[in-house]
Amino acid sequence: MSLDIERAEETQFPTSTNVDNTKLEDATPPKRKINWLLIAMNVTCVGLGTIGGPLMVRLYFLHGGSKRWLSSWLQTAGFPILLGPLSFLYMKHRARGQRFFAEPKLMIASAVIGVIIGLDNFMYSHGLSVLPVSTSSLLFSTQLAFTAFFALIIVRQRFTPYSVNAVVLMTLGSVLLGLRKGGDRPANVSNGEYMVGFIITIGAAALIGFVLPCVELAYAKASKAITYPVVLQFQLGVTFFATVFSTIGMIAHKDFSAISREAKAYTIGEAKYYLVIVWGAILFQLVYIGSLGLVFCTSSLFTGVVTATLLPLTEIAAVIFFKEKFTGEKGMSLALCLWGFMSYFYGAYIMERKQRKAQEEEPK
Template sequence: MEPGSAPNQGDSSALSLAASEGRRHKTGAGYVPLLVISAVCLFVGSLSSSLLAKYYFIHKGSSRWVSTWVQSAGFPLLIPFVCVPYFLKRTQRRPFTHFTPKLWVLSIFVGLMLGVNNLLFSWGTSYLPVSTSSLLLSTQLLFNLILSVLIVKQKVTFSNLNCVMLLTLSSVLLALSSSHDRPPGLTRAKYFIGFFSTVGAGLLFALYLPVMEKIYRKVYCYAMVVEMQLVMEIAATVLATVGMMADGGFAEMKREGERVFDKGPRVYYVTVAMTVACWQMCFMGTAGMVFMTSSLTGGVCMTALLAMNVLGGVVVYRDDFEGVKIVSTVLCVWGFCSYVYGMHLKNTKHQETDNKSSVTPAGTGPRNRHGQAMEMGRMPDVASGLV
């Protein structure tokens, strides 16, 4: 069977076993390039989308439904990646092959959950400085660890627990002393609406990551990840579109671009288009990291990137960067380095174990039910066995 082809029914158990074994071993020539691409998309998308969202509100943009809609409206950008490989004969697998009714329902449900998360994020971004909202979002990591333990049986080690505690502490310090950071004219009530909306977005995202990891364990190739992401973002866009229609959002979008946005219609629509593309990069980068590593690793990377968002807010928007914010950023970097070091130690130990097993006499190693070497039906999950 070719790597891109779909399995028949008789091979389903072999694929399940291959996927299970693949989560313990880093194999496949495409693993590292795809992991690097996902990391770059996550980095660029997260930083750019955060700064563009704030740019929209700074220059008189005010529609939270528009801000919500652009986060998922980039789903058409995924269609070429779903269809083109099949039409160019680069794979024999047809798009959406082996999508069960359960997988369809799960994709739609998670997409709606993502839409609610996008709305909460928009409310938070509209009221808080980029630096404050970014650091507040790191509260999701503690809940991400707890939910990962409950949902995907994530192992708790000193390195990941230390990382989570440091990043959470940075958020607590910020929350206790950042009320003076309110933009001029923002009432106390609206500040706390933004504060709790941002925390709510972080908690919902903490649930989203382990749920996706559990679903991805039933997925045997990266193409299915892209297809699931397409379905989820369509569901999220439908939710945002319904909200915009009910609230007059499309008419408001036109009026906003022509009369309200102080940079003019052209800059307005360029900002919207760039935001759509950047959010798409961010979500696909997140999906790739969760698929190839683990939900906790994806959450740690997202949280560590918040430090970059803080620096971006300081450089671009001249947000205050004193006292507690400096300490919070240092704690973010410290926690991430602790996590990476723990991964390095586990990876070294894992490689030593693999080297020992490689000298096992022929015929005594693990075989699939056909007596053949395991075929890589999906990109393996390395970090789930590392931390």
């Protein structure tokens, strides 16, 4: 693990006062070395969290859990996990006399983004409390369309026909679910509650689609080079302030005092209640570690594509573990999402070949 951290910290994000100069061409940055080890680590974190996190939240609600603020709080409460690698890197930088701490304006940005993430987590938890995991996951994959839209406006993301095709296909895959709204509605959920959950989940997808380009903009606008230790500090700030936001909501609704009562009444046992809570916090923390790390390594659009591709796998896991219905619409949605994923990466492969050929033809 320490070896991975040492390799990761060598990667730097170029800084500029003009975002266009630092923009990545879809997934392949032309002006800086790609750290494939760091990308693999972050994709793994996103994968584990994106698939496992929603399953833990739905498991919490299925067996007697009812506190939406607690569920949203758990999505970022695992931030102390970051203190381990940060402490290691701090001691290493201090011994070498190197700069370690992130600049104040970057941490202010992390605080603002953290509050937005806190709101997004509550909206996502509300959706999961009434929707099947398979439905909420595919609805949440619409975040790719929102990410593409906001990336175009905020960081001037350049698109290729392949990336546009990927966004359209993945968005259509999610829209298909709306054609059968209520068809997989849980027995204890009314039509009104189902539709509210449907709309709020789309809203949560839009909000996270706005956040990812904002993170990329914060990195690009930094006056000093963004190293991986700085990214970890940024992640710590985001998740800390998101947790503060959710903590205020929990205090207002007296959720902390209700935890012990809810645990005793949990239908599969008190011990499993706490296991669900702890593992939920860990898995969701992996999502934020991986997502913000991927923005650092590549771009907000690439991060959105990875997340949107993993969400259908969450659907499959929900069908396996929770025996949820796998309708024809869900099957078509899954196929469109996977098609979009392949389109995006084929486009990235073509762009990389063109860039490599252009570099080889340049006079030395």
